[in-house]
Amino acid sequence: MNDPIKISAATYDDIPSMLLLQSKYLVSNMTDEEKKQGFVTTPFTVDQLKKVIDLQGLYVAKIDERVIGYAFGAGWDYFSEWPIFPYMTSRFHTLPPFKNIQITDTNSFQYGPICIDEEYRGTGLLNQLFEAMRLGLRERFPISVTFINKINERSAAAHTKKLDWEIIDEFSFNNNNYLMLGFDMNHSVLK
Secondary structure, eight states: OOSOEEEEEOOGGGHHHHHHHHHHHBGGGSOHHHHTTOOBOOOOOHHHHHHHHHTTOEEEEEETTEEEEEEEEEOHHHHTTSTHHHHHHHTGGGSOOBTTBOOOSSSEEEEEEEEEOGGGTTTTHHHHHHHHHHHHHTTTOSEEEEEEETTOHHHHHIIIIISOOEEEEEEEETTEEEEEEEEETTSOOOO
16 A cells, blocks of 8 residues: 555546446445445446546546546436436425525535445545545535435445535435435535
């Protein structure tokens, strides 16, 4: 872990390494014991990755050319093909204002998934990767929204304790229970 970590917006060249990391932590590829350390649920295709890269919504942490972490952030239109996201945006009008702003599908974006190789968890990389994404997207969106499966306790703790996300809703979808979280994009997560 002595090689320097570079964090930047992703390019097409990062896709093969990102797919390897995604596969390693994809919930359907993990044992119940492994899932306790955190997981991602959405398997992105090469075309989906290219599209989010074109939208400047994918950020990667790399050592040499190996992706050791990634973070997604894109408008709700990008995520609309997955049924959970239109369901989430349909709930916005029922939520109280967040930081004195009523959340809409135009003033907010979907953050996530984020994935960090287990070897680099607990090193501060989560905050650094999120901060790079925050700086890249804050001019377009004042608010970020995400969801976390309630059984993914490690992710919920990391986001609420390390990144200062706030729980703004709870909902059930497709036989799973989720937390919806909000984040003020003007708030730096680097201490």
